[in-house]
Amino acid sequence: MTMERSVAIRFESVSFSYPAARVLEAASFHVHAGEFAALVGPNGAGKTTALRLILGLVRPESGRVTVLGRSPEEARNAIGYVPQHASYDPAFPISVSEVVRMGRLRSSTRRYGPEDGRAVERALALADVEALASRPYPALSGGQRRRVLVARALAAEPELLILDEPTANMDSESEGRLFETLGGLKGQATILIVTHDTGFVTSLTDAVFCVGEGGSGGRIVKHRAVPAAHAASVQYGGSALQVLHDTALPDNGCCSDDRVGHPERNAR
Amino acid sequence: MNGYIQALLDPTMPFVRNALAAGLLSAVLFGVLGAVVTVKRIAGLAGAIAHAVLGGIGLSLFLAAKGIAPGLPPIVGALVFAVIAAAVIGFVSLRAKQREDTVINAIWAIGMSVGVLFIAKTPGYADPMSYLFGNILLITRQDLWMVLGLDVLVVGLGLTFYNKFFAVCFDEEFADLRGVRVRFYYLLLLCLTALTVVLMVRVVGIIMVIAMLTLPAAVAGHFSRQLWQMMLLAVIGCMVFVTGGLGLSYHYNLPSGPVIILLGASAYLAVAIGRRFLRPQAG
Numbered sequence: 001m002t003m004e005r006s007v008a009i010r011f012e013s014v015s016f017s018y019p020a021a022r023v024l025e026a027a028s029f030h031v032h033a034g035e036f037a038a039l040v041g042p043n044g045a046g047k048t049t050a051l052r053l054i055l056g057l058v059r060p061e062s063g064r065v066t067v068l069g070r071s072p073e074e075a076r077n078a079i080g081y082v083p084q085h086a087s088y089d090p091a092f093p094i095s096v097s098e099v100v101r102m103g104r105l106r107s108s109t110r111r112y113g114p115e116d117g118r119a120v121e122r123a124l125a126l127a128d129v130e131a132l133a134s135r136p137y138p139a140l141s142g143g144q145r146r147r148v149l150v151a152r153a154l155a156a157e158p159e160l161l162i163l164d165e166p167t168a169n170m171d172s173e174s175e176g177r178l179f180e181t182l183g184g185l186k187g188q189a190t191i192l193i194v195t196h197d198t199g200f201v202t203s204l205t206d207a208v209f210c211v212g213e214g215g216s217g218g219r220i221v222k223h224r225a226v227p228a229a230h231a232a233s234v235q236y237g238g239s240a241l242q243v244l245h246d247t248a249l250p251d252n253g254c255c256s257d258d259r260v261g262h263p264e265r266n267a268r
Numbered sequence: 269m270n271g272y273i274q275a276l277l278d279p280t281m282p283f284v285r286n287a288l289a290a291g292l293l294s295a296v297l298f299g300v301l302g303a304v305v306t307v308k309r310i311a312g313l314a315g316a317i318a319h320a321v322l323g324g325i326g327l328s329l330f331l332a333a334k335g336i337a338p339g340l341p342p343i344v345g346a347l348v349f350a351v352i353a354a355a356v357i358g359f360v361s362l363r364a365k366q367r368e369d370t371v372i373n374a375i376w377a378i379g380m381s382v383g384v385l386f387i388a389k390t391p392g393y394a395d396p397m398s399y400l401f402g403n404i405l406l407i408t409r410q411d412l413w414m415v416l417g418l419d420v421l422v423v424g425l426g427l428t429f430y431n432k433f434f435a436v437c438f439d440e441e442f443a444d445l446r447g448v449r450v451r452f453y454y455l456l457l458l459c460l461t462a463l464t465v466v467l468m469v470r471v472v473g474i475i476m477v478i479a480m481l482t483l484p485a486a487v488a489g490h491f492s493r494q495l496w497q498m499m500l501l502a503v504i505g506c507m508v509f510v511t512g513g514l515g516l517s518y519h520y521n522l523p524s525g526p527v528i529i530l531l532g533a534s535a536y537l538a539v540a541i542g543r544r545f546l547r548p549q550a551g
Contacts, residue, residue: 055445081445092307093492094438102435107447109431136493152442 006033006069008160008190009054011220014063016049023049025218026063029209033068033159036186038201038208039194039220040243045212047194050220051164054192055081068159075160077106080153080189084164088145090138096148097133100124103155120155127151127181143174150181160190167195179204200228203239210243222249272518283405284514287524290407290471291510293415294480297464299503300426302485303495305461308437311482313361313458316372317353318465318474320379324349325399325469326386333390343470349379350462358458362451401525402473404514411471418467422460426499429453434495476525480506483532490539509535 009031016024023046031037041047052058053065056072067075080103100123104116124130127150132140137148146166153161163182167175182191183204195201201208208223228242275284305311328345331337353375360371387394426433435443436453444450461481468477488501513528520527 057444076445076447079445081442083441087439089307089309089438091489092438093489093494093498095493098434098494099438102438102442102446105431105435105443105446105448107449110428112431156446 007031007066008033008035008068009037009192010064010066011050011053012064012066014053014060014065015218016046016053016058016060022218023212024053024060024220027211027218027220028063029220029222031190031192031207031209033190034187035206036182036191036202036204037193038205039192039211040198040201040208041196041211042198043196046218047196047211048164050211051162051194054162055079077156078159080156080158080161082146082149082153082161082163082166084166084168084194088138092138094137095133096129096135096137096140097124099137099148100129100133100151100155103152119157123151123155126154126184128177141171141174143170143178146170147174147178147181150178154185158189160192161185162192162194164194165196166193198243200240200242201225203227203241205241208241208243223247224249272515275518283407284518286407286409286412287404287514288511289412290404290415291514291528292507293412293419294468294472295484295503295506295510296419297415297422297468298480298506299484299488299501300422300499301461301464302481302506303488303499303502304426304433304437304457305481306485306489307495307498308457310457310461311478312369312372312376313357314461314465314481315478316357316376316379317350317462318469318477319376319383320349320353321346321466321469322383322396322399322474323379323381323386324383326383326390329394330386330390333392343466346466346469350466351459353379354458354462358455362454398473399469400474401523402469402471402476404472404476404524404528407471414467415471418464422464425456425460429456430496433457437495473525476529479529479532480509483529483536484509487532487536487539490543505532505535 007030011027011029013026013028014024015022015026027050039047039050049058053060054067054072056067056076065072068078097120101112101116101120103123104112104119121130124133127147129144129147129151132144132148137145140148150163150166166178170178179202182202185191186204193202193205198210205225208225210221210223212218223243224247225241225243228240272284275281276288278284305314324345324347325342326345327349328337328340328342331345332340357368357371357375361368383399384396387396432443432448432453435446435448436450436457440450440454465477472480484502484505485498487505488498492498492501509528509532513531514524516522516531517524517527
């Protein structure tokens with residue numbers, strides 16, 4: 001690990017507020033390319049705002065957000081995004097493969113080509129939803145729909161994959177399959193998981209960032225995480241790490257001491 | 269029904285053929301746009317635009333009859349009111365989604381009231397019913413060309429931008445993230461709906477426009493797994509309702525508009541009820 005490692009997401013003194021509340025105040029953090037990062041924080045802390053800044057849906061009042069070395073707007077086509085609440089109409093006539101193919105959409109797309117078809121097949125296989133390809137999307141269970149949305153994000157062959165509360169309302173089987181998929185992707189793309197679970201994260205995690213912690217004043221703080229034998233493994237698709245909230249790693253200290261404490265993290 | 273077929277072939281009764289041609293041509297328009305309007309859940313919006321159009325028609329008739337704007341055709345007022353209604357609803361929908369319902373219903377009621385008031389104060393006789401239900405039997409050759417032109421426009425744009433419309437209808441936020449200009453396609457959809465409403469209100473009346481935009485697509489939705497299938501089935505369904513409705517209205521000497529609408533409504537109810545009762549047995 002050296003300072004030269006390329007950075008996938010960088011916040012530099014980013015501030016953002018809504019009319020009624022200040023959400024981020026001079027927040028700085030960065031995620032290296034290829035890392036599996038977790039952005040944690042209680043509800044209303046500013047996780048979604050940070051996500052919207054990364055996706056370029058809102059702009060910071062001050063400071064700078066860089067994604068894959070570009071502005072968030074320019075980086076969008078290289079980002080795969082899995083939303084927490086994907087609104088869907090139960091009466092909408094759409095198959096699973098059509099949902100996944102949407103991940104290949106670009107502003108210049110008129111027709112999908114053979115390469116798009118191959119990318120969709122790869123994404124369906126990666127997310128373990130090949131068997132569902134021809135089924136109507138609204139007929140799936142919540143967990144299956146979430147994995148299809150992961151496939152949609154993967155169809156874009158993203159350099160950065162962002163998942164917002166990926167296991168919310170998911171059964172344990174779907175959760176296990178999802179983390180299996182993410183484990184297989186680790187190292188091929190930068191992965192950022194956003195979750196309100198501030199206590200534990202999956203053992204796939206390389207770096208944990210906490211938003212809106214008491215006393216942090218709208219900053220994003222990097223924490224150390226250590227293996228937690230007592231955490232329920234079904235919730236994290238395997239072993240879990242406990243987030244140590246009493247630790248605060250410096251944003252520029254990642255070259256020497258940012259390991260979250262699990263020896264197997266680079267084994268995949 | 270033989271009498272209707274004979275009337276279609278009778279060279280002295282071109283209006284019967286024109287009515288059928290108009291019905292079949294407008295089926296393409298109603299089927300394609302109706303499917304999009306239904307899955308995007310903006311049928312209420314189309315209804316509000318249709319009723320706002322009555323306000324424009326009433327104002328045009330009033331201004332023309334009073335000599336303030338002599339010879340002003342009703343379609344001008346209809347177009348102006350439709351564009352204003354679509355713009356207001358589109359703006360509210362994009363900026364304050366939670367107010368959309370209220371605005372749609374307000375425009376619906378205001379348009380209708382303005383229309384009825386102006387028509388009531390217009391010298392001479394103008395029957396609001398003729399604008400509500402239209403009269404498909406009074407269609408001219410010029411009307412047919414106009415509907416054909418709109419068919420070409422809607423089908424052409426639909427084929428060109430199918431994937432974009434599809435993504436915007438299914439998941440606006442995701443389409444936005446993929447670089448699709450969501451607002452542009454949404455407003456394009458509203459404009460096409462407004463244009464269809466304006467031109468077709470003149471041909472078949474307000475109520476039939478709303479009915480044909482919603483009923484065939486709603487029936488088709490029960491049998492479709494993909495949007496293009498829904499569009500195709502809605503076009504076929506619309507053609508069946510129009511042809512059947514015209515035949516029945518000719519045979520029983522009834523006004524054609526309401527017969528076509530009730531035929532579509534019967535099919536919708538039959539399919540909805542049938543599927544509700546059959547689904548548990550099938551499952």
